[in-house]
Amino acid sequence: MSNFFCGVKKMKFQIYTLGCKVNAYESEMMKEKMLANGYIYDEEKPDILILNTCSVTNTADRKSLKMLRHFKRENPQCILVVCGCSSQNHSESYQKEGVDILLGNQQKSEIVSLIQNFLETKEKYCYVNKNRKLCFENMAISKFTTHTRAFVKIEDGCDNFCSYCIIPYVRGSIRHKDFRLVLKEVETLVNNGHKEIVFTGIHTGSYESKGHDLTDLIHEVSKFPNLKRIRISSIEATELNEKFLKELASNPKICDHLHIPLQAGSDLILQKMNRKYTINEYQEILRKIREIRPDISITTDLIVGFPGETEVLFEETVETVKKINFSKIHVFPYSIREGTVASKMPMQVQESVKHERSKKIVSLSSDLESAYAKKFINQTLEVLIEKSAEKESIGTTSNYLKVKVASYFPNNSLVKVKIVAYENGCLYGEALVCEV
Helix, strand or coil, rough: CCCCCCCCCCCCEEEECCCHHHHHHHHHHHHHHHHHHCCCCCCCCCCCCEEEECCHHHHHHHHHHHHHHHHHHHHCCEEEEEEEEEHHCCCHHHHHHCCCCCCCCCCCHHHHHHHHHHHHHCCCECCCCCCCCCCCCCCCCCCCCCCEEEEECCCCCCCCCCCCCCCCHHHHEEEEHHHHHHHHHHHHHHCCCCEEEEEEECCCCEEEEEEEHHHHHHHHHHCCCCCCCCEECCCCCHHHHHHHHHHHHHHHCCCEEEECCCCCCHHHHHHHCCCCCCHHHHHHHHHHHHHHHHCCCCEEEEEECCCCCCCHHCCCCCHHHHHCCCCEEEEEEECCCCCHHHHHHHCCHHHHHHHHHHHHHHHHHHHHHHHHHHCCCCEEEEEEEEEECCEEEEEECCCCEEEEECCCCCCCCEEEEEEEEEECEEEEEEEEEECC
């Protein structure tokens, strides 16, 4: 071990994160706790490696184990800490890898005491709680170091049990962060300079605390004057009720972008997936949203190759997607997750067919994305700068478009930009006004 912990000379650590915004937030929380206790963040020569894993697909599981083995080869003397959905789902596999501290999705907030106990005792530790009924594990951050936009986890768990999804089994039941604690955390992040916050969770739209729902939370945090944008990481169509739509119409701080998972463009497949809406219901909700904000960006998730998806049903999905006119589609080939209802369904689709269908949706998404972005050429958009170089700045608009500006602006600046071109998935613009 290169740098033994002794209270004078602190150890170095690295955190590697796979998966969703919830994982990114939880990694940020662990990083902040480690730094507050004197540990040093160092990706080059760490003494401690923390791997926060993902299990949403078989590919995510394989990548998580691959990264662990890579870390072991490259850093044989490191203390290995593994946590997250993949280790929750496959704890036995990770134990066989000789992990020093193995967690599932609980006790991440206790990362410092767990590491310090291991340093003192040299005893391996494993805690993977298989219960679904859990309390919300309170955690907070004061600054998001890996993104200009600050993620705020307000919810954990899911009770939807979509037939393809392992997440309700590895994340447990729905639970929420206390309303007052969310307000306090957002206020701290805004006071520390963040201009955009992203509410995130496993089932974010289910948020409820002390009689307050997600719309109430959005309304309340909007009162912080230095908070310029509020974004929702993802929300189900069934949760976009009249109360939310009224807030969308009256609150300019809500970003011009909603990510609303569709998953399939066929009612028959939606029913097999145990989704809670029909295509017509989904389209009606989008119609109401676009009445309020005609140019809003609506992105989605789509699974292709679900059991029973014939060529006819897939083409139905293609036509549905074209009709809805999304601005971007995140496409996933169906991944068999052992223990889910769909894993036992007949008429499983061949991998080669899934691959071809994925390619078709990716191509369609590229066309839709390009058509949506080009609508804003010659318009003025406000860009939050997230990456800067000497002669170029890159940022995102409220409607989640990437924009490059041929000028230097500090990160976290809000710049009014006249859009002049679209090329290779990115808008280009000329800066007009900058608010630092």
